[in-house]
Amino acid sequence: DSGVTQTPKHLITATGQRVTLRCSPRSGDLSVYWYQQSLDQGLQFLIQYYNGEERAKGNILERFSAQQFPDLHSELNLSSLELGDSALYFCASSPPGGVGNYGYTFGSGTRLTVV
């Protein structure tokens, strides 16, 4: 157990629907990162939150949004889902001090299948 908890583990939904993925970071970590992993694109950075505030955006679609709550858990919302959104979605957390100093701890991911 890495200490980063992601729920649900699997999600199957239809095109056009909206889903919410949840992540609880490791105790003491203030930063949460969301990544999408697909076979052709690899691990793609979506967005980072630090202590409740958005810090950095990567290749996140406008249909996707995220937030981090006061208890530091984070949610990634995916709407108007398309077949191409099927992927593994990972959450990672890191302690204060920057990713260069400590790297990330990843959760076990949510496998999203859009049918």
Place this chain on the structure above:
Amino acid sequence: QKEVEQDPGPLSVPEGAIVSLNCTYSNSAFQYFMWYRQYSRKGPELLMYTYSSGNKEDGRFTAQVDKSSKYISLFIRDSQPSDSATYLCAIPNQAGTALIFGKGTTLSVSS
């Protein structure tokens, strides 16, 4: 040119072989270099971390950075079937706000 490039493989070796995994990167300002290992259906886990140039050894694993060539390598000695996984190189982006990952090299070690 992509910021981090990695040969996806797959790479198949017999048990006991020496494995070399490689990545190239484009930005000479990068200072921190990491290798993650990802088992099937699991999240990536940090395997090795190096700063600047040179080698770092941890058991059967050695991480090497050549900043003049913008080339990073991971060597696995005496490879074991339990080393079968996908290995991803990772570098912090220029702003230091996130890690950029290579696409990963899938390694299979047969007994």
